[in-house]
Amino acid sequence: MNKKTVKNKNQKVNLSNFIQRAIIYAVLVMISIVIVTPILWIVLSSFNSGTSLFSSSLIPKNPTLVHYKELFTQTDFPKWYMNTLKIATINMIISVILTTLSAYAFSRFKFKGRKQGLMAMMILQMFPSFLAMTAIYILLSKLGLLNSHWGLILVYAGGQIPYNTWLCKGYFDGIPKSLDEAAKIDGASNMTIFVKIILPLARPIITLVALTNFMSPWFDFIFPQIILKSSDKKTLAMGLFDWVQKQQNTHFTRFAAGAILVAIPITILFVYLQKHIVEGLSSGATKG
Amino acid sequence: MKRSKQSTIFSVLFMGLGQIFNKEIFKGIIFAIIELVTILNFGYFSKSINGLITLGDKPQYFVDGIAKGDHSIFLMIEGLIAIAILFLVILVYIINIMDAKRVSEALEKGENPLNTREFFKHIWDKYFPHIMITPAIMFTIFFILLPIIFTIAVAFTNYSSPNHLPPRNLVDWVGLQNFKDIINLKIWNNTFLHVGLWTVIFAVVTTACNYFVGLILALLTNAKGIKFKKVFRTIFILPYAIPAFISVLVMRLAFSGPGPVNNMLSSLGISKVAFFTNPFMAKIMVLVVCVWLGAPYFMALMSGVLTNIDNSLYEAAEIDGATKWQQFSKITLPLVLFQTMPLLIMSFAYNFNNFAAIYLLTNGNPVNSNYKYAGDTDILISWIYKMTKDQNQFHMASVVTIVLFIFVAGISAYSFSKTKSFKEEDMM
Numbered sequence: 001m002n003k004k005t006v007k008n009k010n011q012k013v014n015l016s017n018f019i020q021r022a023i024i025y026a027v028l029v030m031i032s033i034v035i036v037t038p039i040l041w042i043v044l045s046s047f048n049s050g051t052s053l054f055s056s057s058l059i060p061k062n063p064t065l066v067h068y069k070e071l072f073t074q075t076d077f078p079k080w081y082m083n084t085l086k087i088a089t090i091n092m093i094i095s096v097i098l099t100t101l102s103a104y105a106f107s108r109f110k111f112k113g114r115k116q117g118l119m120a121m122m123i124l125q126m127f128p129s130f131l132a133m134t135a136i137y138i139l140l141s142k143l144g145l146l147n148s149h150w151g152l153i154l155v156y157a158g159g160q161i162p163y164n165t166w167l168c169k170g171y172f173d174g175i176p177k178s179l180d181e182a183a184k185i186d187g188a189s190n191m192t193i194f195v196k197i198i199l200p201l202a203r204p205i206i207t208l209v210a211l212t213n214f215m216s217p218w219f220d221f222i223f224p225q226i227i228l229k230s231s232d233k234k235t236l237a238m239g240l241f242d243w244v245q246k247q248q249n250t251h252f253t254r255f256a257a258g259a260i261l262v263a264i265p266i267t268i269l270f271v272y273l274q275k276h277i278v279e280g281l282s283s284g285a286t287k288g
Numbered sequence: 289m290k291r292s293k294q295s296t297i298f299s300v301l302f303m304g305l306g307q308i309f310n311k312e313i314f315k316g317i318i319f320a321i322i323e324l325v326t327i328l329n330f331g332y333f334s335k336s337i338n339g340l341i342t343l344g345d346k347p348q349y350f351v352d353g354i355a356k357g358d359h360s361i362f363l364m365i366e367g368l369i370a371i372a373i374l375f376l377v378i379l380v381y382i383i384n385i386m387d388a389k390r391v392s393e394a395l396e397k398g399e400n401p402l403n404t405r406e407f408f409k410h411i412w413d414k415y416f417p418h419i420m421i422t423p424a425i426m427f428t429i430f431f432i433l434l435p436i437i438f439t440i441a442v443a444f445t446n447y448s449s450p451n452h453l454p455p456r457n458l459v460d461w462v463g464l465q466n467f468k469d470i471i472n473l474k475i476w477n478n479t480f481l482h483v484g485l486w487t488v489i490f491a492v493v494t495t496a497c498n499y500f501v502g503l504i505l506a507l508l509t510n511a512k513g514i515k516f517k518k519v520f521r522t523i524f525i526l527p528y529a530i531p532a533f534i535s536v537l538v539m540r541l542a543f544s545g546p547g548p549v550n551n552m553l554s555s556l557g558i559s560k561v562a563f564f565t566n567p568f569m570a571k572i573m574v575l576v577v578c579v580w581l582g583a584p585y586f587m588a589l590m591s592g593v594l595t596n597i598d599n600s601l602y603e604a605a606e607i608d609g610a611t612k613w614q615q616f617s618k619i620t621l622p623l624v625l626f627q628t629m630p631l632l633i634m635s636f637a638y639n640f641n642n643f644a645a646i647y648l649l650t651n652g653n654p655v656n657s658n659y660k661y662a663g664d665t666d667i668l669i670s671w672i673y674k675m676t677k678d679q680n681q682f683h684m685a686s687v688v689t690i691v692l693f694i695f696v697a698g699i700s701a702y703s704f705s706k707t708k709s710f711k712e713e714d715m716m
Contacts, residue, residue, distance in 0.1 A: 131673075138365050241537070
């Protein structure tokens with residue numbers, strides 16, 4: 001009798017567990033469909049033989065690679081790819097140097113103006129820099145850097161300083177100061193401590209800063225529109241955006257193919273490193 | 289008179305004199321050169337600053353294809369740059385006086401003056417942090433601070449089309465007139481209030497939805513006994529991983545008038561839906577797409593928090609007979625809220641300025657004829673962008689920018705003041 005009730009109860013628990021699980025699976029699959037459908041649509045469209053938005057049915061009737069071929073033979077797309085790669089790489093290098101140097105100074109030294117400097121950085125990082133585009137445009141025209149990649153790189157590298165300096169400084173603060181002091185006793189200079197101790201230990205945050213600075217030129221379509229003019233100077237984001245703006249009905253499938261070639265490397269990089277990115281962001285913001 | 293006083297007075301009179309008096313010839317010459325260069329360029333400074341004050345007296349005209357006359361906006365930027373340089377020179381001047389005083393006091397105590405090589409080593413050691421931050425400071429001054437000051441300054445001018453647009457016209461300082469206009473002129477304050485209200489609604493609803501949808505996704509993917517967790521998590525992170533400008537453009541095309549969603553609806557016998565041309569529908573679309581884009585970030589964040597919650601808490605609760613709901617509301621929710629609160633506020637500030645989503649999805653449309661240069665889905669930042677880029681209403685754009693900046697900076701500063709790193713700095 002006693003045994004029987006236990007068994008009954010177990011069955012009940014099993015059944016309710018089963019239903020619960022079934023519901024969860026159903027919800028998970030439904031959400032997956034909502035997320036995947038637009039992505040699938042754009043992927044399939046890029047193989048569609050037509051050119052326009054109207055004609056593209058979800059499943060292409062005569063799948064073709066012709067739009068990918070067009071990208072490389074009839075447009076500036078390969079040039080844009082190289083431009084973006086170049087801007088992203090240089091921006092990443094300059095940004096990491098600027099940010100880590102200043103974060104090291106703010107984290108490890110007491111000097112006059114330190115607090116004011118940190119405070120100013122905190123306030124400045126809240127200003128969306130593209131709102132000052134008129135001033136940036138005139139400044140770059142004075143420097144003769146309009147329609148040049150260097151102009152764009154300087155704006156990117158300058159704009160990221162306040163936020164990333166705080167992010168790095170927070171991480172550097174977490175590296176024990178006793179390490180520096182021990183090295184100092186052994187006769188190490190400030191620069192040696194920075195290069196040999198701080199940088200290796202701060203690898204996670206430096207990776208994050210490098211990565212975000214490498215990726216931002218792939219996303220940004222605002223500054224290139226302001227600074228760059230000629231087609232051979234464009235970046236990918238700007239070029240693709242222009243296609244959709246100007247010719248959304250005539251070259252839709254070409255846009256789809258281009259979008260996929262941009263999205264694939266960035267998405268893979270991101271999914272692969274997402275844990276890293278989210279951890280870095282949250283540690284910078286909460287624990288700092 | 290004491291030696292230290294003498295050399296200090298020399299340095300006040302002319303940069304570097306005190307140092308030369310202290311027999312630090314090299315240092316003294318460098319200071320003296322800086323002052324000399326500044327004095328020789330007196331004309332440049334006075335002309336630039338005068339230009340900033342007057343903003344020019346003659347609009348540009350052409351003589352034999354060469355532009356003559358004044359361009360008010362160039363004058364403004366040049367004036368600001370001159371002031372920035374002058375500010376740096378004054379800083380050097382103060383350093384020069386302090387240095388003369390300090391060195392001469394050291395000499396009085398019987399220490400030897402440094403030779404050039406020792407001097408450089410001394411500088412490198414003592415001013416190491418200053419040297420480290422100099423490049424970052426220079427970038428910040430010229431690419432962030434200067435543009436911001438320019439933007440603020442424009443709010444006090446009449447820089448706008450059609451009557452005050454250089455090079456054909458001059459721009460003048462107008463004091464607080466623009467601020468008065470945005471309060472008093474009906475068309476401006478109507479637009480400002482409605483766009484501002486929609487901005488707040490948009491930011492609150494998007495952030496709240498992202499947060500809770502993210503939490504639900506995280507709970508589902510962390511539920512006990514679910515297989516393929518990794519597969520689901522990877523799918524759910526996709527919208528965060530794909531470059532936003534691509535996914536938003538795809539959404540815009542998919543839901544556009546002749547797009548596939550409407551095609552599907554009509555093949556099912558349902559009439560077409562005006563996703564982006566009906567004001568209410570367009571607002572709903574904006575919110576839906578923003579949740580599609582933003583929820584995965586919170587899911588990834590909360591998955592981390594959830595896996596870190598000590599399992600013994602739940603075991604203890606189960607022994608005490610707590611229901612699943614009680615476990616969730618008394619253990620999970622408070623812990624998650626506590627850990628993610630600062631990010632919630634940051635996310636609000638981010639959505640408040642979520643330019644890319646609005647600009648790419650609807651471009652602020654449909655146009656509302658009661659608004660000045662704005663559409664129904666425009667938020668403040670996209671309205672500012674339109675006024676600057678398309679309408680040349682720089683003066684009003686700057687006024688709204690200032691208001692927006694104060695609001696967002698206030699929120700972020702508040703949330704930031706709660707973080708540990710801020711408290712450790714003991715900044716206020």
